[in-house]
Amino acid sequence: MWKSYSQILHKYPKLSLVEERRLIAKAKRGSRAEIEELVLRHVGFVIFRIHKKVFSVHLVRYGEDLLSQVVIMLYAKIKTYNLRYRDRAGHFKPVRFSSYIWKRVDGFILDFLKKELERDGCQMSYDWERFEGG
Numbered sequence: 001m002w003k004s005y006s007q008i009l010h011k012y013p014k015l016s017l018v019e020e021r022r023l024i025a026k027a028k029r030g031s032r033a034e035i036e037e038l039v040l041r042h043v044g045f046v047i048f049r050i051h052k053k054v055f056s057v058h059l060v061r062y063g064e065d066l067l068s069q070v071v072i073m074l075y076a077k078i079k080t081y082n083l084r085y086r087d088r089a090g091h092f093k094p095v096r097f098s099s100y101i102w103k104r105v106d107g108f109i110l111d112f113l114k115k116e117l118e119r120d121g122c123q124m125s126y127d128w129e130r131f132e133g134g
Contacts, residue, residue: 009047012040020097027078038097039074045098046070046105053109058117066112073108077101 015023020041026034050066051059081100087093 008040009044012037012043014044015041017094017096021083021094024078024081024097025083028081028083035075035078038078039071042074042098042101043067043071045101046074049102049105050109053106054113058113062113062116065116066109069112070105070108073104074101077104 020038023034023038023041027038046067050063050070054063054066077100078097081097085093085095
């Protein structure tokens with residue numbers, strides 16, 4: 001399944017910070033081509049995070065659905081990215097888009113898996129009476 005995405009990864013390598021910020025600026029103005037390119041450039045990062053967070057047994061079952069949902073989420077995060085971010089001291093601090101979406105992607109992965117496992121009835125339940133002192 002993941003081999004089909006290797007073509008995307010080779011065609012859209014990682015961007016420099018300057019080029020990434022230029023793409024984001026154009027994407028925020030509504031340029032569809034830049035939005036698509038920005039998302040495609042971050043598919044590799046999303047795949048890496050999915051592989052990092054998901055057990056292989058769940059990756060086989062839910063991987064494609066998870067990836068498609070995270071990609072949809074990327075479109076929304078482009079709109080909310082702050083090109084003029086300043087740190088607490090008020091100094092301008094450019095932030096990579098992957099750094100901006102990292103925690104949200106990880107949280108989304110965990111929420112998605114929790115919901116899918118509960119829906120499929122795979123959630124583990126413990127018999128706490130066995131563990132009581134005795």
